[in-house]
Amino acid sequence: MAKDTKKKEIKRIAVFTSGGDAPGMNAAVRAVVRTGAYNNLHVFGIKRGYEGMIDCDLVRLEVGDVGNIMHRGGTFLKTARSQRFMTPEGRRTAYEALKAYDIDGLIAIGGNGTFTGAMVFSQEYDIPIVGVPGTIDNDLYGSDFTIGFDTAVNTAIEAVDKIRDTADSHNRLFFVEVMGRNSGFIALNTAIGSGAASVMIPEKDATLEDLVDVLKMGARRKKLFSVVIVAEGNHFGGASEIAKQVKELFDFYDTKVTIIGHLQRGGSPTALDRVLASRLGFSAVEGLLEGQAGVMAGLVNSKIKFTPFEEAISKNRKPDNQLIRMAEILAI
Amino acid sequence: MAKDTKKKEIKRIAVFTSGGDAPGMNAAVRAVVRTGAYNNLHVFGIKRGYEGMIDCDLVRLEVGDVGNIMHRGGTFLKTARSQRFMTPEGRRTAYEALKAYDIDGLIAIGGNGTFTGAMVFSQEYDIPIVGVPGTIDNDLYGSDFTIGFDTAVNTAIEAVDKIRDTADSHNRLFFVEVMGRNSGFIALNTAIGSGAASVMIPEKDATLEDLVDVLKMGARRKKLFSVVIVAEGNHFGGASEIAKQVKELFDFYDTKVTIIGHLQRGGSPTALDRVLASRLGFSAVEGLLEGQAGVMAGLVNSKIKFTPFEEAISKNRKPDNQLIRMAEILAI
Amino acid sequence: MAKDTKKKEIKRIAVFTSGGDAPGMNAAVRAVVRTGAYNNLHVFGIKRGYEGMIDCDLVRLEVGDVGNIMHRGGTFLKTARSQRFMTPEGRRTAYEALKAYDIDGLIAIGGNGTFTGAMVFSQEYDIPIVGVPGTIDNDLYGSDFTIGFDTAVNTAIEAVDKIRDTADSHNRLFFVEVMGRNSGFIALNTAIGSGAASVMIPEKDATLEDLVDVLKMGARRKKLFSVVIVAEGNHFGGASEIAKQVKELFDFYDTKVTIIGHLQRGGSPTALDRVLASRLGFSAVEGLLEGQAGVMAGLVNSKIKFTPFEEAISKNRKPDNQLIRMAEILAI
Amino acid sequence: MAKDTKKKEIKRIAVFTSGGDAPGMNAAVRAVVRTGAYNNLHVFGIKRGYEGMIDCDLVRLEVGDVGNIMHRGGTFLKTARSQRFMTPEGRRTAYEALKAYDIDGLIAIGGNGTFTGAMVFSQEYDIPIVGVPGTIDNDLYGSDFTIGFDTAVNTAIEAVDKIRDTADSHNRLFFVEVMGRNSGFIALNTAIGSGAASVMIPEKDATLEDLVDVLKMGARRKKLFSVVIVAEGNHFGGASEIAKQVKELFDFYDTKVTIIGHLQRGGSPTALDRVLASRLGFSAVEGLLEGQAGVMAGLVNSKIKFTPFEEAISKNRKPDNQLIRMAEILAI
Structure with missing residues (x-):
């Protein structure tokens, strides 16, 4: 599995978090630092992703520096999106810093x-890089879960649980929008885990008429309350837009919209995300050492x-298409 | 304090929840039922507030019927807003049902x-009524806390904690809207408890220029991240409107808006709300019996x-004006 | 994969929960009921496991009966351990009830x-049974996760997070006992996810001297605070016993013991447990129908x-042995 | 109310946390630092309470140093119990450090x-001290709530909620021990808020026979499950001891014991504790300035x-005796 070419011995490595932050990134950094220390490496943390790399913002990270951080959301190394790293000059400066x-x-x-990036x-410069998937969207090929996804789904489901508490006494239809710009993983899992009546995701072919049919069926069996989960990215627009259009087709319920928003990115990581981040951080260092x-x-x-x-x-x-089909069947 | 006129002996009472639901209502109903039973009363629950009263939708509630409900959000008696009860005919029908x-x-x-209502x-018909304050808004005169308020504030603060996790690495300004149509209690307590930079509430005289001054001060001391809590009801419009106007005056931060919404009404009630609801339900029955x-x-x-x-x-x-002043001082 | 012998057509099925309860069991029952309804089956719930089967305690479950239960801990069908079902007479009575x-x-x-059971x-009587793994212990062969395991680990980690909050200012050594009579899954995952200094599980060969060595190493690098996770079942006795023996070997820290206990069995199920339970309940019915x-x-x-x-x-x-090894390396 | 003698002008103050830690202490320190800064004081933090005072372990705290700490349990200033401060020499050294x-x-x-202390x-040395009540026990005269109490009660109630989830299907009697060495506040509020069958606290005169009577009454009305909350400090010994003695008198239920323990001291502070701590820290500084x-x-x-x-x-x-009486009535 290893590329194992005539590898240069690795003695000093650097770790950074970049792009949108995800709960569990701290656990991944901790694992990198400690696995590095175990292998007698010097480990550095780069602040603010590629931005900090260009600005030469590195700090030495010892075993004790990453104690008591695993349970915190966000990333203590900070993160950023870097325009400069998209230019050859930016990358050259970054390389010189390293x-x-x-x-x-x-x-x-x-x-x-x-x-x-x-x-x-790594095509331009001779420095080995191993990646660790940290994103709540779960949309990377090559890992069954990405770090932060499980926490984001739990946060979304807790929110829907609360909405359900209050709504179940009223004749209400809630459209709840969750994150996922190009991907329906969070929405689908939230829908299954919260017992939603339906889910609108980019991966599913469905018309608003289909959705209305489902809602009418629910109304016939006297459901006092329905939730529809909407992925941020989908063919019909956000939750507000869908709510408006559905109301025109079927004006039976008192319709409400909730956009869960950025709180999905925060919070103390779940057990799964902590263990996953630990494993991936650990294995990334071992992989780097193996070439x-x-x-x-x-x-x-x-x-x-x-x-x-x-x-x-x-x-x-x-x-999985089977999951999408199951979500429909369980929502009856 | 008691009106204690020649009171008729009370043997059968009914309890109902009405209007917007609030976490802790179940604990209040439980207390009413059990205090009633202890005093050898027959206790009935009326479903869906005044609506159920008009529809004669009453059920007998025994001690065991209210076991294992205290920790649940919402109200198992359901609630509603009743147009019919606003008419003399509606009230007459309700009285006949009772x-x-x-x-x-x-x-x-x-x-x-x-x-x-x-x-x-009680002015029209000869039936003694004792009220129990159940609303997340905390805006009733005659009780330091209303049932549900503490839970709503905790929910809002947890949401801001999560937003803070993710935001503290970016140069961001978050406007977070909390509930409170005519009252700033939730917003003020959320702001203090989440360390927000500022709070916009109906009770506070402040211009958007004042707000911008505070934000500029934060920017000067290099705060990477600020949160402004906005009460649903305030002079300038909702969080989205305020965000837009502030951006025109001071476009330094990447500005985001989160509307926490209906999830503030749900969730398992906090300790305070459970104990408060128990006390008020208990005392309401004792009060009724004392005239x-x-x-x-x-x-x-x-x-x-x-x-x-x-x-x-x-x-x-x-x-309290002192609290408003303190919130400003601690936000520096 | 299906045994698919000349199967009798299945029209009426029954579902039950048995043994120790686990968070997510309600989601599994819901999935069984709804998948059954979708396939035009009549579905019955048996109360209190095999006990209720013997007592002929069955109820018809319709689609609406399993609404709004997925987020609740425990099992609304109740559960029990049945001595009677261990006897041929008990099983005969149960079969006659079915x-x-x-x-x-x-x-x-x-x-x-x-x-x-x-x-x-199923060896004695001609009735097809499909099982769904519901136990917090995660110790069944044939499923990567059992229902309830993820929730239990999250509960344990939350508890350790709180202990860490308070302990990190004192010179303290905490022994925290988690569930797992014959299996170290909960303990190992709790240890990794809470950054514990060490973990004592039945699957790991380790002496108390090894543990003391790890603690001494921590003391040398001036750790003010250490947690050791202990599985209920292990070679040395419970957390209290281990704490006593360690104290005799190394009396540097103020030693405390916490036994998390039965709260690990409760709580609203996590996202993973809800989705897992839904899938397994769904697939169990589909499997039954396929023979x-x-x-x-x-x-x-x-x-x-x-x-x-x-x-x-x-x-x-x-x-996984790799996980055990990783836990040791990350704890340095 | 102020002693307001010819006060020396105050320019430099120090804040410390001491004794057992309590959730919300960080919010109190934050309020002290920011109220100090607002009043142009130089504020110092003393590490590890009186220990750090003796060891001259002070750090300058600026406004930005206390950002993003309010939501954390524990105390970032650390805390300790100091034997040395109980001696005149220790106090002299401390005074010299100040x-x-x-x-x-x-x-x-x-x-x-x-x-x-x-x-x-303050009797020995001429230095004004204002205290802020931070203890989960709520046992100080002069404040309706102490910082940390509300969080501790919520933690205990959440634990009992989880135990209830799992237990409600079995014929079980749970004894749950909560903190409170000399005081029943946590136990009483936990009992009311979790719907416990009974509560054993130092302030209540009750025999084990009384307790057994209550349990028998519950058994008669076919309660499948009962919880008894036990304060750490009470006449009969801890929860394990009480469980043993009750079992001898009434062996109907499967009896279990859970000792919630140190996790009651941890966790993110509740809204009430954050707002309370902010007010008290703020007022302590204002009080100091007013003499x-x-x-x-x-x-x-x-x-x-x-x-x-x-x-x-x-x-x-x-x-309050009324609360104790109410707890009994609602538990019927």
């Missing part, structure tokens, strides 16, 4: 954008697998 | 609208106090 | 004991797989 | 022990009140 610190290998924690960078480069460490069928960045970001990962 | 069941006294759990009803009528049971300075409905709904209850 | 209701198939939700029953019998529905590598009861309960499932 | 930093006033956050210290000394800032009937240390620690504060 050389100034004698960095032999990088661990990049992030999503699509992060790995696109890492791929270009892996230009790959993302993922968990596939409970085993660690390394997938080239190019595949990880270009291959499409979609929710 | 007479059919030989009800001698009522416990009404709700807010402003509920007590307005109760006041009119109280046309009053709301409240907790004032840790003691039970009965306040005439008229005062409870007409006297203005506002957040 | 025949009286014309039940053609059973869904059994539970763990080891439940499936042992189911296996014997499966004497098997447990499990999730292996994200796919549904049916495993004979005998294998499910006899084959040993142990935590 | 003089070396030109400290003109102290804010002491803690409970009984903390204020006993502060009282002695208060040797007093504890408390909240009594929603107003700030200063109570001499001697009264705060010596006057007995007990739960």
Whole structure:
């Protein structure tokens, strides 16, 4: 599995988080630092992702520096999106910063954008990079779960549970919008886990008429209350737009819209995200030491697998069609 | 304090929840049922507030029927807003329903609208009513806390905590809208408890320029992240409107808006709300038996106090000015 | 995969929960009921597991009866351990009860004991049974996760997070005992997810001297605070016993013991447990209709797989050795 | 109310937390620092309470140093119990440390022990001290609530809610022990808020026979499940001891014991604790500036009140007898 070419010995590595933050990133950084220390590496943290790399904003991270951070949301290394890293000049400056610190290998924690940058960078410069999938969207090929996804779904479901408490006494129809710009993973799992009447996701072919049919069926069996989960990204617009159009077709319920929004990105990571982040951070360092480069460490069928960045970001990962069908059947 | 006129002996009482639901209502109903049973009363629950009263939708509630419900959000008696009860005919039908069941006294759990109805009803018909303040808004005169308020504030603060997790790495300004149509209690307590930079509430005189001054001050001391809490009801419009106007005056931060919405009404009630609801439900029954009528049971300075409905709904209850001033000082 | 012998058409099925309860069981029952309804089956719920089967305590479950239960801990069908079902007479009575209701198939939700009973029953009587793994212990062969495990681990980690909050200012050593009589899954995942200094589980060969060495190392790098997670079942006795013995070997810290206990069995199920329970309940009914019998529905590598009861309960499932090793490295 | 003698102008103050930690202490420190800054004071934090005072372990705290800490449990200033401060030499060394930093006033956050130390210290040395009540026990005279109490009660109730989930299907009797060495506040509020069958607290005269009577009554009305809340400090011993003795008198239920333990001290503070801590920290500084000394800032009937240390620690504060009676009635 390892590319294992005549690898240069790795003694000093740097880790950073980039792009949108995700709960569990701190656990991944902790694992990188401690696995590095165990292997006698010097580990550095780069602040604010590629921005900090360009600005030469590195700090030495010892074992004790990452104690008591695993349970915190966000990322203590901070994160950013970097325009400068998209230019050749930006990347050259970044490389020079890494050389100034004698960095032999990088661990990049992030999503699509992060790995696109890492791929270009590792084509231009001779520095091995191993990626760790950290994004609530769960849309990377090469890992059954990405770090932060489980926490985001739990947050969304807790919100719907609360809405259900209050709504179940009224004749109400709630449209709840969850995150997921190009992907319906959060929405589908939230819908199944909250017992929603229906779910609107980019991966599912459905018309608003189909949705109205489902709602009418619910009304016939005297459901006092229905929730529809809407992925941020879908063919019909956001939850507000869908609510408006549905109301025109079927004006039986008192219709409400809730957009859960940014709180889905925060919160203390769940057990799954902490353990996953620990495993992936740990395996990324081990992979780097074994000669892996230009790959993302993922968990596939409970085993660690390394997938080239190019595949990880270009291959499409979609929710299982069986799950989509089941969601419909259980919502009856 | 008691009106204690030649009171008719009370043997059968009914309890209902009305208006917007609030976490803790179930604990109040439980307390009414059990205190009733302890005093050898027959207790009935009326479904869906005044609507169910008009429809004669009463059920006998025994001690065991209210086991295992205290920790649930919402109200198992359901609630509704009733147009019919606003008409003399509606109220007459309701009264006849109560007479059919030989009800001698009522416990009404709700807010402003509920007590307005109760006041009119008790002026027209000879049936003693004691109210229990159940509303997340905390805006009734005659009780230091209303049932549901503490839970709503905790829910809002948890949401802001999560937003803070994710935002603190970015240069961001969040406008978070919380409930409170005419009252800033939830917003003010959320702002203090979440360390917000500012709060916009109906009770506070402030211009958007004042707000911008505060934000500029924060920017000067290099705050990477600020939250402004906005009460649903305020002079400038909702959070989205304020965000837009502030952006025109001071476009330094990446501005985001989150409207927490209906989830503030749900959730398992907090300890305070459960204990408060238990005390008020308990005292409402004891008050009814001692001859109280046309009053709301409240907790004032840790003691039970009965306040005439008229005062409870007409006297203005506002957040303490000292608290508003303190919120500003601690936000520096 | 299906045994698909000349199957009798299935029209009426019954579902029950048995043994220790686990969060998510309600979601599994809901899925069974709704998948049954979708396939035009009559679905019955049996109360209190095998006890209720013997007592002929069955209720018809319609689609609407399982609304609004998914988020609740415990099992609304109740559960029990049945001595009577271990006798041939008990099982005969149970079979007669099922025949009286014309039940053609059973869904059994539970763990080891439940499936042992189911296996014997299906050898004696001609009634197809499909099992659904519901136990917080995660110790059944044939499913990567059992229902309730994820919730239990999250509960344990939340408890340790709180202990950490308070302890991190004192020179303290906490021994925290979690559930798991014969299996270290909960303990190992809690240890990794809470950043514990060490973990004592039945599957790991370690002496108390090894543990003391780890603690001494922590003391040397001036850790003010350490947590050791102890599985209920292990070679050295419970947390209190281990704490006593460690104190004799290394009396540096102020030593405390917390036994998390039964609260690990409760609580609203996590997203993962709700989705898992929905999938397994759904697949169990589909399996039954396709001719499966004497098997447990499990999730292996994200796919549904049916495993004979005998294998499910006899084959040993142990935590991954790689994970155990990683836990030690990250704890440095 | 102010002692307002010819006060020396206060320019430099120090704040510390001492004794057992309590959720909300961080919010109190934040309020002290920011109110100090607003009044142009130099504010210092003393690490580890009186220990750090003796060791001259002070740090300058600026406005930005206390950002993003309010939602964290524990105390970032750390805390300790100090034997040395109980000796005249220890106090002299402490005083000299304060003089070396030109400290003109102290804010002491803690409970009984903390204020006993502060009282002695302020009798011996001319340095004004204002106390802030921070203890989960709620046992200080002069404040309706102490910081941390509300969080501790909520933690205990959440634990009982989870136990209830799992237990309600079995024929079980749970004894749950909560904190409170000399005081039943946590136990009483937990009992009311969790719907417990009974509560054993030091302030209530009751025999085990009384308890057994209550349990028998529950058994008669076919309660499948009962919880008894036991305060750590009570006449009969801990929960395990009581469970044993009750089992001898009434062996109907399967009896279990859970000791919630140290997790009651941790966790993110509730809204009430954050707002309370903010108010008390704020008022302590304002009080100090107005000449208060040797007093504890408390909240009594929603107003700030200063109570001499001697009264705060010596006057007995007990739960309201009405509440105890109500708890019994609602448990029927």
